Amino acid sequence: MTEKTLIMQGVRDKRPSLLSSLPFFVVALTLLPVLVVASSLLTPTWSVWQHLWDTILPELLLNTAMLLLGVGIGTLLLGTALAWLVTAYEFPGKKTFEWLLVLPMAMPAYIMGFVYVAIFDFAGPVQTVLRSWGLERLVFWQIRSGFGAIMVMTLVLYPYVYLLAKAGFAEQSGSAMEAAKVLGSSKTRLFFQVVMPLARPSIVAGVSLALMEALADFATVRYFNFPTVADGILRVWHGLMDLGAASEMAGLLAIFALLLLLSEHRLRNRRAYHQVKGKNQGLPTMFLGGWRGGVAAGICSVVVFAAFGLPLTQLLVWGSRGIGQLTPGYLAVYVRLAGNSLSLAAIAAVVAVAIALLMASLTRLRGGTLSRLLTQLVTTGYALPGAVIAVGILLPLSALDRGINMLTAAWWGVTPGLIFTGSIVGLIYAYTVRFMAVAYNSVDSSLEKIPPNTILAARVLGASTLRLITQVQLPLIMPGILAGAILVFVDVMKELPITVMLRPLGYDTLAIWVWQMAAESLWTSVALPALVIVLAGLIPIKLLLSQGK
Amino acid sequence: MAEEICAAVRTTSQSHVELSSLCKLYPDVKALYDLTLTVNRGEFFSLLGPSGCGKTTTLRLIAGLDCLSEGSIAIDGTLVSSPTYFMPPEKRGVGIVFQDYALFPHMTVFENVAFGLYGSPKAAVAKRVSELLGLVGLAAAAQKYPHEMSGGQKQRVALARALAPAPRVMLLDEPFSNLDAELRAALRSETKEILRDSGTTVILVTHDQEEAFSLSDRVGLLNCGKLEQVGTPYEIYHHPATRFVADFVGRADYLAARVEGSTVVSGLGRFALSSTERQGSADVDLLIRPDDVSIADDPSGTAVITEVRFLGAHALYTLQLDNGSVLHSQGLSAHLLPPYTRVAVTVNMRHTVVFAKQA
Numbered sequence: 066m067t068e069k070t071l072i073m074q075g076v077r078d079k080r081p082s083l084l085s086s087l088p089f090f091v092v093a094l095t096l097l098p099v100l101v102v103a104s105s106l107l108t109p110t111w112s113v114w115q116h117l118w119d120t121i122l123p124e125l126l127l128n129t130a131m132l133l134l135g136v137g138i139g140t141l142l143l144g145t146a147l148a149w150l151v152t153a154y155e156f157p158g159k160k161t162f163e164w165l166l167v168l169p170m171a172m173p174a175y176i177m178g179f180v181y182v183a184i185f186d187f188a189g190p191v192q193t194v195l196r197s198w199g200l201e202r203l204v205f206w207q208i209r210s211g212f213g214a215i216m217v218m219t220l221v222l223y224p225y226v227y228l229l230a231k232a233g234f235a236e237q238s239g240s241a242m243e244a245a246k247v248l249g250s251s252k253t254r255l256f257f258q259v260v261m262p263l264a265r266p267s268i269v270a271g272v273s274l275a276l277m278e279a280l281a282d283f284a285t286v287r288y289f290n291f292p293t294v295a296d297g298i299l300r301v302w303h304g305l306m307d308l309g310a311a312s313e314m315a316g317l318l319a320i321f322a323l324l325l326l327l328s329e330h331r332l333r334n335r336r337a338y339h340q341v342k343g344k345n346q347g348l349p350t351m352f353l354g355g356w357r358g359g360v361a362a363g364i365c366s367v368v369v370f371a372a373f374g375l376p377l378t379q380l381l382v383w384g385s386r387g388i389g390q391l392t393p394g395y396l397a398v399y400v401r402l403a404g405n406s407l408s409l410a411a412i413a414a415v416v417a418v419a420i421a422l423l424m425a426s427l428t429r430l431r432g433g434t435l436s437r438l439l440t441q442l443v444t445t446g447y448a449l450p451g452a453v454i455a456v457g458i459l460l461p462l463s464a465l466d467r468g469i470n471m472l473t474a475a476w477w478g479v480t481p482g483l484i485f486t487g488s489i490v491g492l493i494y495a496y497t498v499r500f501m502a503v504a505y506n507s508v509d510s511s512l513e514k515i516p517p518n519t520i521l522a523a524r525v526l527g528a529s530t531l532r533l534i535t536q537v538q539l540p541l542i543m544p545g546i547l548a549g550a551i552l553v554f555v556d557v558m559k560e561l562p563i564t565v566m567l568r569p570l571g572y573d574t575l576a577i578w579v580w581q582m583a584a585e586s587l588w589t590s591v592a593l594p595a596l597v598i599v600l601a602g603l604i605p606i607k608l609l610l611s612q613g614k
Numbered sequence: 615m616a617e618e619i620c621a622a623v624r625t626t627s628q629s630h631v632e633l634s635s636l637c638k639l640y641p642d643v644k645a646l647y648d649l650t651l652t653v654n655r656g657e658f659f660s661l662l663g664p665s666g667c668g669k670t671t672t673l674r675l676i677a678g679l680d681c682l683s684e685g686s687i688a689i690d691g692t693l694v695s696s697p698t699y700f701m702p703p704e705k706r707g708v709g710i711v712f713q714d715y716a717l718f719p720h721m722t723v724f725e726n727v728a729f730g731l732y733g734s735p736k737a738a739v740a741k742r743v744s745e746l747l748g749l750v751g752l753a754a755a756a757q758k759y760p761h762e763m764s765g766g767q768k769q770r771v772a773l774a775r776a777l778a779p780a781p782r783v784m785l786l787d788e789p790f791s792n793l794d795a796e797l798r799a800a801l802r803s804e805t806k807e808i809l810r811d812s813g814t815t816v817i818l819v820t821h822d823q824e825e826a827f828s829l830s831d832r833v834g835l836l837n838c839g840k841l842e843q844v845g846t847p848y849e850i851y852h853h854p855a856t857r858f859v860a861d862f863v864g865r866a867d868y869l870a871a872r873v874e875g876s877t878v879v880s881g882l883g884r885f886a887l888s889s890t891e892r893q894g895s896a897d898v899d900l901l902i903r904p905d906d907v908s909i910a911d912d913p914s915g916t917a918v919i920t921e922v923r924f925l926g927a928h929a930l931y932t933l934q935l936d937n938g939s940v941l942h943s944q945g946l947s948a949h950l951l952p953p954y955t956r957v958a959v960t961v962n963m964r965h966t967v968v969f970a971k972q973a
Contacts, residue, residue, distance in 0.1 A: 518716035521679050526730035527704035527779065536729075540720045 088427055091420060092442045095498050098457025099319070099449065105309065105460075106316030113310045121297060129293040129321060131211055132218070132286065136279040139219030141272050144226025147368065149256070152234040155350045156358040162365040163231075164610050169372035170224040171602030173559045173576075175284035176595045178217050179583035180376040182208055182288050214289040218279050220372040225278075226271035228609075233267030234260065237348055260348070266333045273329035280321055281450035284561050284580045294318045295562065298452045302566065308460060315456040319449065326448050377599065383592035390589060398578075402594060406574040409489060409564075410557040413496035414504075414550040420497065421504035421549060422542075425512055440505070447502035451562030454495050459567060462491050487569050495563045500556050504549040511545020548608055558601050630655040630690060630815045631676060631783055637684035638671050638839075645671045647839040649685070653817060653832075658806065660818045660826035663836035664862070669819045672836070673785050676817065677710050678703035689783060709781030709814075713788040715772040717760040723747070723771050724756040730779040746774040749808055766797045773805060777812060784809060786818040790825065802829060823863045827851070835859050852903075853888075857969050860901050865930075867941045868899035871968065878966055881937050888965040901967040904930060904944035908960050911951060915958035917941070922953055933959065 114122075151163050169177075185191050185208040195203055206212070237260065261268075283296040292300070294317055302311040353361050424443055428436040446454060462485040470480045485491055515538065523537045539546075561576050568577070575594040582591040631653040638646040646668045653659045661669040674680040675695060676687055687695040689708070694701040709730075717726050724743055731739045747753045750770035760768055769789055776784060789805070790798045806829050809816050820826050826833045827847040834844045835858075843855040854860035857868075871880035873896050876887050880900050909917070909931060920940075921932040929947040934940055941959070951957065 516714060516716060518712040518714055519718060521677075521703075522710065522712065522716040522775075523718070523729065524679070525677055525703045525708060525710050526775070527732065528729070532732065537718060541718075 085427075085431075088424055088436075088439045088443075091424060092439050094494070095443050095446060095501065097461060098454045098495070098498060099445070101457040101460050102312055102315045102319050102453055105312040106319070109313060110309060113307070113313060117297075117301075117310070117314070121292070121300070125292055125294050125297045128211065128286070128291055129280070129295075132215060132279055132291070132293055133276055133321075133325075135211070135215035136218045136222060137272055137276055139215060140223045140226045140275040141268070143219060143223040143368070144271060144275075145230045145268055147223070147365070148227050148230035148234060149260075150361055150364065152231060152348055153350055154353050154361060156353040156361040158362050158365070162362070162369070165369045165373075166227055166365060167224050167606055167610065168369065168603070169221055171599050171606055172221055172373060172376055173561075173598060173602065174218050174221045174278070174282055175288075175561060175576075175580055175583070176380075176599065177221050177372075177376050178214070178285035178288045179586075179588075179591065180379050181213065181217050183586070183588055184375070184379060185213075209288070209290045211289070211291045214286050214291045217285060217289075218275075218282070220368075222275035222278055223368075223372070225274040226268060229267040229271035229274075230264055233264030234348060236267075237263050243349070269329055269332045273325055276325055277322065277448060277450070280318070280325065281452065281562060283452065288583065294321065295450055295452050298456065299562070299565065302456075308456070308463070312456045312460055315453045319453045322448055322450055322453070380592050380596050380599065383588045384596050387589040387592045395590065399593060402573055402575050402578050403597065405572060406558050406576065409492060409496070409574060410554040412489070413493050413500070413557045414554040416493055417497045417500055417504040417553045418508060418546055418550045421501060421508045422546065425505060425509040429509075429512060440509075444502035444505050446498040446500070449499065451495070451499055451560065452566065454499050455563045455566035458491055458495050458498075459486065462486050462494075483569075486567075489569065489572070491567045492564065495567055496553075496557050496560065499560070499563060500553045503552045503556060507545045507549035507552065508542065509545075511542040511548075514545075515541050551608060552605050555601050555605050559598055628654045630657070631817065632688040632691075633672070633676070633685070634687075635685040636672070636675060636682055636687070638668070638675060638680070639683040645839055646675075646682075649836075649839075649841050651834055651841060651844065653815060655815055656813055657831045658809070658816045658818070658829055660820055660830040660833045661836055662820055662823055662826040662833050662862075665821055667836040668839040669821075669836050670787055671839075673710075673787055673817065673819045676706075676783070677708050677785055678706050707779075707782040708785055709776030709779065709783070710785040711769070711772045711776050711787065711789045713791055715760075715768045715789075717768055717771055717775070719760050722757050722759055723752060723763075726760070726771055727775045727778050729775065742778060743774075746777055749777075750774045750804075765793050766801055769793065769801060773808065777808075777814075780812075781814060784812075784814045784816045786816065788820055789818075791820075791822070798825075827863075835862065837862075852965060853967060854901070857972075860967065860969075865904050865942055867902045867904075867939075868969070868972075869902055869939055869941070870971075871898050871900040872896070873898055873968065878968055881935065881939070882959060882961045885961075885963050885966045888967070897971045898968040899971055901969065902941060902961060902963075904942040906961055906963050907933075907941055907943035908962060909933065909943050909945065909951070909957040910960070911955060912958035913956050915956045917957055917959045919951055919953050919955045919957060922950065924950070933957070935959070 147166055151159055151166070183189050185206065192201070192204055195201055280293075281295055283293070283299050286293050286296050294314065298311050298314045298318060301307060301314055352358075424440065428440050463483075466483045466485050466487070469484060470482070474480050519537065519541075520533065523533050528537065558574075559576060561580060564574055564577055565580070568574070573581075575598055579591050579595045579598065629652045633649055633651045636646050636649040637644070649668075649672065661672055663669050671680065675682050676689075678694065678701060681700055682695050682697065684697060686693060689706055692701075693699060694706050718729065721729070724747075727743045727746055728739050731742060734742075744753065744756070747756055750773055752767060752770055752774070755763065755767065755771075760771065763771070769792075772789070786805075790801060793801060802825065818826070818829060827850075830847060832844060832846055833850050835842045835850060837858050843850060843859050845853070850859060851863050854863065854866075857866075860866040869880045869882065871878050873879075873887065873894060875895075877884050878887055878898065878900055885900075909915075909919075916937075917933040917935045919931050920934045923930040923932075924947060927947060928944050929950055931943045931945065931951070932940065933943055943959070945951075
């Protein structure tokens with residue numbers, strides 16, 4: 066509060082209107098896509114809906130619901146069980162499995178998906194071998210199905226639940242458990258009546274993060290011929306070139322996202338648990354010796370193998386074949402793709418972190434309910450599926466382009482072409498909206514850690530505002546800024562729906578290449594770009610794991 | 615004549631920090647209420663009081679870390695704060711040591727101390743920093759980082775950093791409260807010595823009366839945003855102006871008594887009134903400190919020991935007088951009396967303090 070009054074005086078002397086209206090401007094830009102989508106939902110074109118309902122809509126809705134249900138149950142069970150295994154038990158290799166189990170996070174579902182299709186489909190190695198042994202009757206699965214999509218997404222997304230459940234378990238004090246034991250609880254009762262309820266808010270948060278990813282995905286479900294609403298938006302857009310219809314579909318997807326958010330909120334906020342902090346011994350662990358330890362290690366190995374080892378090995382095999390067949394032409398393509406991906410990711414990272422820094426510092430200076438509200442609004446993008454944001458940005462930007470061209474044509478008889486939709490402006494805008502929460506949270510938490518007295522001490526010692534920022538604040542928050550930038554960078558590299566919908570014509574990235582080649586089953590030309598994406602995805606995991614220590 | 619003028623000038627320039635009718639309002643609380651106080655040049659002054667009494671707020675107002683609502687602050691006769699004027703902290707010539715030291719975690723000890731010397735020639739900075747680090751006994755630690763140091767060392771770095779720009783006024787915000795007892799005592803006297811040698815005016819904020827008493831020339835006692843009393847440690851302890859002061863700075867017992875002319879009469883004897891203002895005739899409460907009361911083993915005495923607390927060099931006795939009132943007595947612990955001993959009580963007062971009778 067005092068720091069605020071002090072610095073506000075400095076601010077007030079200079080340009081009050083510009084700086085203080087900036088957050089509102091940023092919030093307005095963030096909310097624009099949502100409002101666009103919402104408004105098209107509120108003004109439905111009945112003929113479009115009628116057509117959709119007669120053709121694909123029932124299937125899309127059903128598939129989306131099944132996907133959410135399946136992935137929800139799958140990640141809940143797998144993530145929580147694994148988290149409990151490494152928290153409550155001691156077994157051979159536990160320390161290693163603790164972080165190995167996080168690695169599948171680096172594998173985007175659209176990469177894992179085509180690897181699984183390739184391996185288990187009719188032409189894949191598994192069925193081929195079985196046929197050659199005359200055992201084709203053992204093929205009970207149809208990988209290109211809802212079941213395949215749910216399985217792959219569960220394997221990729223369970224780490225969200227695993228990480229948050231583990232954190233939820235770790236927060237619990239062993240003494241609460243021991244109190245329950247002394248009171249005579251059996252182990253099962255202990256787990257379901259003490260441990261689980263206490264960890265519930267964390268687990269719910271993990272599952273809802275996983276479900277948001279599943280909801281936003283359109284590429285994976287397409288490999289598995291299991292179209293969902295997100296996929297529907299792209300089909301309508303690409304197939305019918307009808308932006309209005311796409312926007313109404315996007316509204317439908319936004320409703321799903323909203324329901325997800327609301328139910329998460331309800332499940333978490335009904336009970337807020339205040340756990341005793343301080344000397345926390347954590348839950349007591351039990352040593353699993355002999356075959357029990359082997360089973361525990363075996364379960365972890367199977368999960369790590371299925372969710373990371375197998376797809377990575379397959380990619381490496383294809384990759385080595387790909388390197389052998391690498392022609393100068395392909396190399397040039399790869400270099401161009403990587404250049405596009407890297408520059409998009411770098412620009413988005415810089416923009417997002419700069420805005421996050423600005424918003425976070427202004428919010429901290431001002432304080433109050435309004436600022437908190439603005440902050441929440443700016444970070445809502447994380448809950449919005451990429452396709453919703455993309456449609457919500459595409460509509461106003463293309464209107465803007467049309468308007469500009471009409472005006473210039475009328476006044477000077479020239480048309481400058483598509484300034485916004487034909488450039489990467491829209492892409493950067495959409496990425497910034499989508500990943501603002503990531504940048505904001507890491508910048509803000511590093512600001513949070515600066516003790517206010519440190520700033521005051523610098524002021525009293527005569528530091529000018531410039532020196533205060535460059536020599537005290539920036540060095541102290543640099544780790545947070547870098548972490549935020551890296552997280553956004555990697556998220557953009559992996560991102561698909563926004564990139565597919567908003568990229569300028571012919572502007573391909575690694576992710577788009579992977580998705581398109583995989584759809585054509587051109588495995589060897591997919592492998593190298595896919596490996597680059599997976600390796601990039603390992604960076605934030607490294608950050609995450611080193612932070613936890 | 616010339617000498618008289620010089621003396622007059624010296625007295626006027628004696629006052630160094632002047633707070634006039636300070637008020638500080640926060641949205642929901644009044645943190646300070648009409649505080650007027652003068653701190654003299656070169657003086658070691660303590661603001662003492664319970665937590666939330668407004669002492670840290672006062673310090674922050676002087677430093678310029680906060681704006682005041684009413685009143686004014688002047689340093690060296692120059693206005694630095696008023697509701698309409700605000701001199702930024704760096705222009706005020708004050709140094710501050712925070713409770714949590716607030717060292718810059720990303721800078722070495724050398725860089726921390728040099729921070730306030732920005733703009734001076736490199737050689738001069740290096741000289742000043744090594745001089746200060748020598749003064750606080752950390753010459754060897756110049757290249758260490760704060761996280762590699764102990765609490766006491768950090769406190770010394772913070773002191774050196776605050777001293778570096780040679781401030782006119784040094785503000786200390788509970789600087790010893792994060793240290794353990796033994797280290798605290800050592801650092802107190804060390805700090806006092808360093809600050810006395812530097813000739814700076816010092817204002818210390820603390821809730822520990824022992825700290826305030828042992829360090830300060832004068833103490834100001836704050837309660838709920840109001841200044842209860844200003845005086846030397848002796849005056850504060852032995853001539854408390856209010857019951858709050860009497861209770862805050864030490865154990866206080868009150869005996870029902872009656873003022874008769876220039877004396878006060880209680881169950882334990884008749885004492886001369888120290889101040890003339892209460893003369894007359896009234897029922898009062900007489901303040902009695904444990905060190906005023908001595909006891910002697912006497913089966914026909916008028917009191918019984920109900921509790922004995924052994925405190926090392928001293929022992930504190932709780933006495934139940936036959937007339938029902940309870941008193942405390944402090945005696946040397948070498949000759950310890952057991953509980954339930956009947957004793958004779960002698961009150962040996964060098965001065966009397968009386969308060970209006972409490973309902």
